[in-house]
Amino acid sequence: MSTPNETSANQQWGGRFAEGPSAIMQAINASIGFDAKMWRQDIRGSLAHAAMLAHVGILTPEEEAAIRRGLGEIAAEIEAGRFAWSEALEDVHMNIEARLTERIGEAGKRLHTARSRNDQVATDFRLWVRDAMDGLAAQQLDLIRAFVARAEEHAATIMPGYTHLQPAQPTTFGHHLLAYAEMLWRDRGRMLDARARLNECPLGAAAMCGTGFPIDRHMTARALGFDRPTANSLDSVGSRDFALEFLAACAICATHLSRLAEEIVIWTNPAFGFVTLPDNLTTGSSIMPQKRNPDAAELVRGKTGRITGALVALLTVVKGLAMTYAKDLQEDKEGVFDAAESLALCLAATAAMVRAMRPDAARMRAAAGAGFSTATDLADWLVRELRLPFRDAHHVTGRLVARAEALGVDLAGLPLAEMRAVEPRITEAVFGVLTPEASVASRRSHGGTAPENVRAACAAWKERLA
Numbered sequence: 001m002s003t004p005n006e007t008s009a010n011q012q013w014g015g016r017f018a019e020g021p022s023a024i025m026q027a028i029n030a031s032i033g034f035d036a037k038m039w040r041q042d043i044r045g046s047l048a049h050a051a052m053l054a055h056v057g058i059l060t061p062e063e064e065a066a067i068r069r070g071l072g073e074i075a076a077e078i079e080a081g082r083f084a085w086s087e088a089l090e091d092v093h094m095n096i097e098a099r100l101t102e103r104i105g106e107a108g109k110r111l112h113t114a115r116s117r118n119d120q121v122a123t124d125f126r127l128w129v130r131d132a133m134d135g136l137a138a139q140q141l142d143l144i145r146a147f148v149a150r151a152e153e154h155a156a157t158i159m160p161g162y163t164h165l166q167p168a169q170p171t172t173f174g175h176h177l178l179a180y181a182e183m184l185w186r187d188r189g190r191m192l193d194a195r196a197r198l199n200e201c202p203l204g205a206a207a208m209c210g211t212g213f214p215i216d217r218h219m220t221a222r223a224l225g226f227d228r229p230t231a232n233s234l235d236s237v238g239s240r241d242f243a244l245e246f247l248a249a250c251a252i253c254a255t256h257l258s259r260l261a262e263e264i265v266i267w268t269n270p271a272f273g274f275v276t277l278p279d280n281l282t283t284g285s286s287i288m289p290q291k292r293n294p295d296a297a298e299l300v301r302g303k304t305g306r307i308t309g310a311l312v313a314l315l316t317v318v319k320g321l322a323m324t325y326a327k328d329l330q331e332d333k334e335g336v337f338d339a340a341e342s343l344a345l346c347l348a349a350t351a352a353m354v355r356a357m358r359p360d361a362a363r364m365r366a367a368a369g370a371g372f373s374t375a376t377d378l379a380d381w382l383v384r385e386l387r388l389p390f391r392d393a394h395h396v397t398g399r400l401v402a403r404a405e406a407l408g409v410d411l412a413g414l415p416l417a418e419m420r421a422v423e424p425r426i427t428e429a430v431f432g433v434l435t436p437e438a439s440v441a442s443r444r445s446h447g448g449t450a451p452e453n454v455r456a457a458c459a460a461w462k463e464r465l466a
């Protein structure tokens with residue numbers, strides 16, 4: 001990065017200025033430190049713009065060819081790490097344009113005809129976010145595949161189901177993982193919905209009101225893979241809801257990953273011992289030799305904070321802005337870049353953990369049988385076999401649980417005589433519904449936890465993902 005030059009006026013806009021910006025002005029104004037990340041999008045946008053300008057006769061074919069060649073050479077320079085980014089040139093747009101003029105002369109100075117940095121940055125940023133959406137949507141799909149594969153393997157692996165993190169009803173590990181597949185599928189849907197709304201091209205809105213030049217906005221939109229040009233020039237340069245929607249989709253997805261991360265932290269705690277992670281996905285402690293820490297899960301949970309933070313930050317940046325562009329909007333990028341990169345890392349780490357985690361079926365089965373987890377099955381039996389109203393059955397079962405608790409046994413261990421003391425019509429047959437296996441097998445309602453449902457759901461997923 002070159003050093004600030006406080007005396008000479010900016011070569012891109014300094015015509016009416018007698019002197020250049022102070023060091024502090026330059027420091028607060030420059031975005032090159034982070035927006036250089038969009039150099040590919042900026043060059044792509046400029047190539048499309050130049051081709052359109054030539055098409056409508058604003059540039060000569062020779063000028064357009066020179067611009068195309070120059071931008072190609074600049075791309076190679078940047079790729080090779082040979083490009084000297086300058087803070088005095090503020091941002092990626094002016095750095096590349098200035099270098100273009102340096103390389104090809106006069107024609108470079110014509111590139112900015114009928115365009116402004118306002119529509120240019122809006123275009124570059126949409127292109128960048130669109131690429132990020134595509135990458136993240138593909139990773140979401142990969143994670144769903146991992147859930148489905150493990151769910152198929154563990155369709156009948158019994159584990160305790162919780163509400164309030166208290167033992168509630170037995171479920172299966174497969175059913176549990178497929179719950180996350182559903183959540184991730186909606187996350188991907190949100191990403192793609194946002195992509196569809198993002199996919200309009202602001203290029204040609206110019207500073208804010210459009211231009212008097214006979215440009216063809218449909219041509220540039222098409223060249224850049226947009227569905228159409230944006231309809232209103234003010235909205236084009238002044239709106240960032242495409243980035244807000246992207247961040248909201250990221251934050252919701254990260255929140256889902258964070259919940260699974262929290263469960264992995266719980267499951268890997270030796271007091272639970274439901275799951276182990278391999279050495280290569282855990283870390284040790286520098287002081288406590290016995291430790292095996294689920295840092296990857298903790299960091300997925302932790303990074304969710306910064307992703308949600310990026311959403312809140314940008315909402316806050318935009319909320320007070322009068323139409324149209326204000327420099328506040330330069331603050332839109334870092335949070336988006338960081339959120340996209342953080343979520344990509346979280347999705348990759350989660351997929352790795354899901355693929356590698358080793359459930360301990362015996363421990364999960366033992367926990368699933370504890371805590372009177374089949375009490376609902378007992379109440380349902382009273383309803384089905386004795387025609388008790390559910391409310392009464394709930395009450396009777398509550399008394400049986402209290403009795404079992406007092407005797408220090410689980411429901412299956414409660415003698416029939418004890419049960420009959422509470423409800424004389426109970427028969428031996430009740431014991432058939434009190435095991436976790438019977439409990440999960442019985443739950444065949446649509447979306448229920450029965451192993452046969454989980455297997456059918458896995459088959460449906462595989463068809464959907466094929």
Ligand code: ARG
Pocket residue numbers: 031035090091117118121325327329330331
């Ligand atoms: N670096 C600026 C941004 O990111 C580009 C747009 C500058 N526009 C302006 N009118 N100064 O927002």
